[in-house]
Amino acid sequence: MTMLHDVAESLRAMTLVHLLLAFLACIGYMLAEGQLAPVRVRLYGGVVAAASAIWFVIDSAQWTAGATLVAFAIGIVGVFTALVWVLSAALGLRHTANVVAAPPMPEVIGASTDRHMPNAATRPAALQSH
Secondary structure (H helix, E strand, O other): OOHHHHHHHHHOOOHHHHHHHHHHHHHHHHHHHHHOEEEHHHHHHHOOOOOOOHHHHOOOHHHHHHHHHHHHHHHHHHHHHHHHHHHHHOOOOOOOOOOOOOOOOOOOOOOOOOOOOHHHHOOOOOOOOO
């Protein structure tokens, strides 16, 4: 029970720097784990998350309490992700992306020999309105 008491004491003693580091660690972790950003941005998010979490642990009054808080934060994000996954599977909201390949276009007789300047026969037709 003393470990949880130490964690509660370290929560009470948090400064603005600690809150900023915790925020950066959580946001960086979410960015690294999500699929919204390209791979390079996700890697930077992971580096920011790891650096912020390490700095948070080092700057805490007791490093064990800081490490416990970081572990709790990662565990809570994991539980939230699992709950969202189970709920979306139960409601039937999990769909895979259906990618349909366009059929190949037939060769146009008399097409322009210059590939950079398409002629009128190879331009797409206007969209029909309903």
